[in-house]
Amino acid sequence: MSMDYFWEITGPMLEGAKTTVLLFFLAIVTSIPLGFAITLVVRSRFKPLAWLANAFIYVMRGTPLLLQMLFFCFGLPVLPVIGEYLVLDRFVAAALAFTLNYAAYFAEIFRGGLLAIDKGQYEAAQVLGLGRFHTMTRIILPQMFRIALPAVSNEAITLVKDTALLYAVAVPELLHFAKTAVNRDFTIMPFVIAGVIYLVMTLILTLFFKILERKFKFD
Template sequence: MSATTLHNMVMPMLEGAQMTILLFLIAIIVSVPLGFVLTLAVKSGSKPVAGLAHAYIYIMRGTPLLLQLLVICFGLPMLPVVGEYLVLDRFTAACVGFILNYAAYFAEIFRGGLLAIDKGQYEASQVLGFSKWQTTTRIILPQMFRVVLPSVSNESITLIKDTALLYAVAVPELLHYAQTAVNRDFTIVPFFIAGVIYLIMTLLLTTLFKWLERRFKFE
């Protein structure tokens, strides 16, 4: 394989990787706080709010992400009356789908983290005269963060790989350009290159979370 052919394969795929990274960043930045809000809703004293949050999490975790993407991209615009207002460009629709899906997973991770904190921590904060806000921000959240960090790391790695589903809704990301190169050059080499790029991205992400785990383990 000539250097020119290899260059023609790799450059478009790197361009597609930028789209992959952009989606990942948008999804992780929005879905993490949204997931925490869902956790608070589940633990709220309002039964209707908690019930709606539970139902949302169950639906989003119980149905395939690909199905959700297809509904948002192609199904919502077909709804009567309101459909014309729900037409989104493919990338925006994909971002919405990933955010809504992963928020449900992060909500369950955060809920598990809160359950892992000893109830004595709450009682001790009351004895020390901390307000509910101070207890949450100074005592509970830092401990929860340490507990959930490995799970958040695993879910983030899954997210970077799930971005390949953009291919199914015609968003030109890494896998799209790999498939284009395979069809054009009649070789499977682009698939291996795409695999290497995904491995590099997951390696960088894993390294980042390992560093965070080491840093917060001793603080």
């Protein structure tokens, strides 16, 4: 393979990788706070609201992300009466599906982190005279974050790979350009290059989370 051909096929794939990275950042930035909010709702004393949050988590974790993407892309517009108002750009629809799906997973991760904290921590905070807000922000949440960080790291890396599902709804991203080059040139090299790009992205994420883990003394 000549260098000219390498750059000829790599250029478009790098352009597609921009869409991949954009979807990743949109999903991670929105799904983490949403997931934490859902965790708080699940723990709410208002049972109907907690039930709805649990139902949301069950549905989003129990159905394929691809199905959810197809629903937001092609299902919403055909809903009776309101469908015409729910026509979304395919990238926007996919980003919405990713956000809701990963929020459900992060909600469970954060719930597990909260459950892992000994109840004595809450009692100690009460003895010190800390209110509920300060107890959560100064004692509980920092510990929850340390506990949940490895699982959050795994989900973030999975999210990078799941962005390839954009291919299924015809959003031009990294895999789209790789498949186009394979079909045109009858060579597997575009797939190899795409794989290397994905590996580089996951390596960067892995190193980032390793730094966070060292900062919070996971070693």
